[in-house]
Amino acid sequence: MLTGGCLCGDIRYEAGAGAMHQSACHCSMCRRASGAPFVAWFSVPRANFRWLQGQPATYVSSEHGKRSFCPRCGTQLMFKDDRYADEVDLTTCSLDEPGRFAPQSHIYTATQVEWVRLADGLPRYAGSRDAVSAGA
Numbered sequence: 001m002l003t004g005g006c007l008c009g010d011i012r013y014e015a016g017a018g019a020m021h022q023s024a025c026h027c028s029m030c031r032r033a034s035g036a037p038f039v040a041w042f043s044v045p046r047a048n049f050r051w052l053q054g055q056p057a058t059y060v061s062s063e064h065g066k067r068s069f070c071p072r073c074g075t076q077l078m079f080k081d082d083r084y085a086d087e088v089d090l091t092t093c094s095l096d097e098p099g100r101f102a103p104q105s106h107i108y109t110a111t112q113v114e115w116v117r118l119a120d121g122l123p124r125y126a127g128s129r130d131a132v133s134a135g136a
Helices: 028-034 128-133
Strands: 001-003 013-014 018-024 039-045 049-053 057-060 065-069 076-081 087-091
Touching: 018 087, 028 039, 028 065
Parallel strands: none
Antiparallel strands: 001 013, 013 049, 018 039, 039 087, 057 065, 065 076, 076 087
């Protein structure tokens, strides 16, 4: 069982088996929401996720996406994409043990910050995770 939560400890969650889509997202919305040059995410089946403590706030960030975060400390925790209704995306570094889920690719590199230099040898995709699934 994976466990995680926010910086202040008000929000806690757990996620079961089935981690997938481990990636570092460089899209402008993830950058703006986190204040960082990119955000590491992974997905789990929605049925394998639950909030254990507290209730996050939710922000509709696009026509298909909702971001959940702690209303007290602001930690970004989850992204739900209506196009993938059976999955939830979790911020890797909100896990209690984030080292278990290193990114396997970089997505939205077409919009990455100019000064970011990626030297990890991971695959890079100009757009969404659909490109990863298609091997494009």
